[in-house]
Structure formats: structure tokens, C-alpha cells
Amino acid sequence: MxxxxxxxxxxxxxxxxxxxxxxxxxxxxxxxxxxxxxxxxxxxxxxxxxxxxxxxxxxxxxxQVENALERATLDRLGLEARGGMLLTGSEKIETAARQGDLQMLLHAADAGRDGSTKLDQAWRVGSDREGQDVRGQILPVDRQALSVALGRQNVVHIGITDHRAAGRISHMLDRWRHFIGSEKAGGASDHGSDDGGEAKKKVA
Structure with missing residues (x-):
């Protein structure tokens, strides 16, 4: 940062x-x-x-840093949505997941457990990873914030079908999670970790 x-x-x-x-x-x-x-x-x-x-x-x-990281991550989701790189709506996401087209799965912080579990299972089936602990990431924001960011109504779950888009979102989300800590983040990220080390400094 x-x-x-x-x-x-x-x-x-x-x-x-x-x-x-x-x-x-x-x-x-x-x-x-x-x-x-x-x-x-x-x-x-x-x-x-x-x-x-x-x-x-x-x-x-x-x-200020936390707010900026949140804004940057939500802006990235909005850009990917406008570029047609992500899906919303449980039925569309479940279909893509079972067909093996899903690269990343995200849930709002206030998403219902049953709905999230159902999509997680569909993703494991479609990616041939049944029996593994593969689940969508729980975002540190609720459905209202996601709906505003994507310009859509009632966004509870997000599915990303493009590999490069998933990488871009993961990069922003990992930085945000790293800064706010895993407890507030609502779950560990699939990409990256906090080594707990001291600040790394260099002049740009």
C-alpha cells in the first residue's frame, strides 16, 4: 500500500x-x-x-486507508460488472457453477447460510472438488453496498466466470482483507496471507 x-x-x-x-x-x-x-x-x-x-x-x-481499500475493491467489482465479467442472481450463478464455468464465488456479509451453502456445493460439483473445503468468500460488506457498487438490485452473491477478472478482484480483495484483519473480513481469502511482519518501506 x-x-x-x-x-x-x-x-x-x-x-x-x-x-x-x-x-x-x-x-x-x-x-x-x-x-x-x-x-x-x-x-x-x-x-x-x-x-x-x-x-x-x-x-x-x-x-482513511480502510475506506480507500473498500472503495477500490467495490469499484473493481463495478468495472467487472460493466464489462460483463460477473454474474448475479442465485440461479445464474448456480448454473455456471455446475457447468464448471465459475472462477470465483463471493457472498455478501449478510447472505443467508442456506443460499451460500447451496452455491458453494454447486461450485464444488462443477469444479470436480467434492469433499474439499471449497467455499465462496464472504465479503466484508452487505448486499446494499454491493448493489450500489454494481448498479443492480439486491446483490447477495457474485460469480466471476473470467479467470483474469477473478485475478484482478482477488488482488484488490486480498489487500483489503490483509489490512482490516481476518475477523472483520469475515473469512480468509483464497489468495494471500498476513505474515504479521513489520512495515516494509521504500520510496517511490
């Missing part, structure tokens, strides 16, 4: 890594970031990276 330095020495999250100017890369979860900021370690590390002590780090930086 990139933190960008503004012309007025302000620090802001740049999760898409597109902001102009200098930036420092870190790899921590929210708890570690909040602790580092409270102890002054974050300012010290960024001061060394940017070679200046005149830094304005917002008190709610961790919340």
Missing part, C-alpha cells in the same frame, strides 16, 4: 498508486498501523523515507 506525500507535506493513502510525487510503501494491517502511529514509529519511518520531519499525518489515517 502506498502513502503519498502532498506538496504541503500531508500524508494520504494512495491505494491505486497513481498519485503524483513521492510515496512510501508499507505492508501492515490496521492494528499495526494504528500502533505505529500512536508510538510515533510511523512518523519516524516516513521522515526517514521522505527525508523531512515536516509531515502532517492525519489522526484517522488508518480509517
Amino acid at each position: 502506498r502513502l503519498a506525500l502532498s506538496p504541503d507535506d500531508g500524508i494520504a493513502p494512495d491505494v491505486r498508486a497513481k498519485a503524483p510525487g513521492r510515496g512510501a510503501w508499507i505492508s501492515v494491517d490496521r492494528n499495526a498501523l494504528e500502533q505505529a502511529q500512536a508510538k510515533g514509529a510511523l512518523k519516524g519511518a516516513l521522515s526517514r523515507a521522505f527525508k523531512t520531519g515536516k509531515l502532517d499525518i492525519p489522526d484517522d489515517l488508518a480509517a
Whole structure:
């Protein structure tokens, strides 16, 4: 995750890594970031990276990062939806799953257990992985947020049929999960893990 330095020495999250100017890369979860900021370690590390002590780090930086990661992930889902790369609606997803066309399966945080379990089973059958612990990922947001992001009504489950689209979504979702932690994320991701290590820093 990139933190960008503004012309007025302000620090802001740049999760898409597109902001102009200098930036420092870190790899921590929210708890570690909040602790580092409270102890002054974050300012010290960024001061060394940017070679200046005149830094304005917002008190709610961790919340800003979380919100930015959530927005970036939901935006990616919206882009894939507009590109025709994902399915909504239990019947369509179940059909694709049983035909072996499903690359990724996502459930809203407030999805019903029965509906999610049924689609998980269809995915295992279609991908010839019966007996394995293969399940869709539970997203850290509810159906209302997904419906707004995709511009569709009552989005509870999402099926991704394109391999490259699944990779793009996984990348964004893994970063989000890594930052907010597995408990809040609602389940482990199939891609990536949190090594619990210290921040990795470099100047961009």
C-alpha cells in the first residue's frame, strides 16, 4: 500500500498508486498501523523515507486507508460488472457453477447460510472438488453496498466466470482483507496471507 506525500507535506493513502510525487510503501494491517502511529514509529519511518520531519499525518489515517481499500475493491467489482465479467442472481450463478464455468464465488456479509451453502456445493460439483473445503468468500460488506457498487438490485452473491477478472478482484480483495484483519473480513481469502511482519518501506 502506498502513502503519498502532498506538496504541503500531508500524508494520504494512495491505494491505486497513481498519485503524483513521492510515496512510501508499507505492508501492515490496521492494528499495526494504528500502533505505529500512536508510538510515533510511523512518523519516524516516513521522515526517514521522505527525508523531512515536516509531515502532517492525519489522526484517522488508518480509517482513511480502510475506506480507500473498500472503495477500490467495490469499484473493481463495478468495472467487472460493466464489462460483463460477473454474474448475479442465485440461479445464474448456480448454473455456471455446475457447468464448471465459475472462477470465483463471493457472498455478501449478510447472505443467508442456506443460499451460500447451496452455491458453494454447486461450485464444488462443477469444479470436480467434492469433499474439499471449497467455499465462496464472504465479503466484508452487505448486499446494499454491493448493489450500489454494481448498479443492480439486491446483490447477495457474485460469480466471476473470467479467470483474469477473478485475478484482478482477488488482488484488490486480498489487500483489503490483509489490512482490516481476518475477523472483520469475515473469512480468509483464497489468495494471500498476513505474515504479521513489520512495515516494509521504500520510496517511490
